[in-house]
Amino acid sequence: MTRPPAPYRQGPATVALVATTAEVLSCREVDEAMLAPWERRRLAGIRVPARRDDVVAARLLLRLAVSRASGLPPGEVRPAQRCPGCGREGHGRPYLPDRPGIGVSYSHADGLAAAVTGPGPVGIDVEPVTRRPGPRSVLRRLLPAAEVDAACAEPDPGPALLRLWVRHEALFKAGDDDVRLTSWTDRRRAAVVALAGPDPAPVFLTDGSPLSPDPAPPSGRSGGRPSRCRS
Numbered sequence: 430m431t432r433p434p435a436p437y438r439q440g441p442a443t444v445a446l447v448a449t450t451a452e453v454l455s456c457r458e459v460d461e462a463m464l465a466p467w468e469r470r471r472l473a474g475i476r477v478p479a480r481r482d483d484v485v486a487a488r489l490l491l492r493l494a495v496s497r498a499s500g501l502p503p504g505e506v507r508p509a510q511r512c513p514g515c516g517r518e519g520h521g522r523p524y525l526p527d528r529p530g531i532g533v534s535y536s537h538a539d540g541l542a543a544a545v546t547g548p549g550p551v552g553i554d555v556e557p558v559t560r561r562p563g564p565r566s567v568l569r570r571l572l573p574a575a576e577v578d579a580a581c582a583e584p585d586p587g588p589a590l591l592r593l594w595v596r597h598e599a600l601f602k603a604g605d606d607d608v609r610l611t612s613w614t615d616r617r618r619a620a621v622v623a624l625a626g627p628d629p630a631p632v633f634l635t636d637g638s639p640l641s642p643d644p645a646p647p648s649g650r651s652g653g654r655p656s657r658c659r660s
Contacts, residue, residue: 443547443626444498446490447555447615450479450540453486459493461485463504467519479540487537491523491544495533498546508533513604522604532626534602541620552602552625554595558614560621561587562594572597588621595623 453459464472468488475481492506499506512521523533525546532551535544543555562568568577572593580589592612600610603625612623 442498443545443551443624444494445543445545445547445553445622445624445626446494446497447541447543447618447620447622448486448490449618450482450486450537450542453490453493453542454482456489456493458496459489459503461489463492463506464488465507471519483537483540483542486542487535487544490542491533491535491546494544494546495525495531498531499528522602532603534599536598536602541618543620543622545624545626547626549627550603550605550608550625551627552599552604552608553622554598554602555620555622556591556595558588558591558619558621560591562590568594591621592623595621596625599623599625 448456464485472481472484475484488508489503491508492503495501495506495508496503507526508523509518509526510521510523511518514521523535525531525533530548531546532549533544533546534552536542536553536555538556538560541555541557543553545551545553565577565581568590576593577590580586580593583589596610596612599612600606600608605625608625608627610623610625612621614621
């Protein structure tokens with residue numbers, strides 16, 4: 430993976446990285462040995478090797494994003510997790526215990542990983558471009574019904590529904606409605622990505638390619654956040 434310029438050793442900024450699982454696992458800057466004991470215990474419960482690799486890649490990519498933003502070596506980045514639903518540690522939303530003003534988020538899905546760090550609340554979500562969320566009845570309960578109906582009115586609603594879904598997930602992970610939402614398609618990795626973060630929010634892809642945001646839905650964001658307890 431090509432290293433973009435380190436943007437904020439003098440002050441906070443946002444760094445988002447997108448990669449395939451294979452790219453992360455082959456990156457010499459990070460290694461599974463960096464994971465904390467509590468992370469390795471959680472990995473022990475994942476029985477599908479490909480899914481385990483995705484989880485490892487996302488957690489390592491988060492360390493790489495924080496490293497590029499802060500100048501810390503990736504091995505010195507020690508994220509923790511706390512669930513906003515039940516309040517317990519070890520699962521739920523990630524955070525940096527020693528950097529309370531800096532937000533972090535990561536995502537993984539079928540051979541893809543994404544991670545972001547930045548000042549204040551941030552959230553990121555990644556999905557394969559071929560994924561099709563649904564059914565419509567379920568989506569209307571989770572997402573703004575009007576936006577779901579508008580997407581379903583298109584000749585091919587799948588891509589619009591997927592963009593709507595990843596934007597909603599990124600907003601949920603940020604835990605704050607007052608953030609900027611950006612979504613884009615990483616064609617090299619066949620991925621759709623959404624980022625919720627401060628405005629402006631510079632994004633550095635792992636290969637240094639330019640960001641071409643997808644059109645925003647009419648409301649500019651993807652609805653409210655249901656109460657969920659996430660692992």
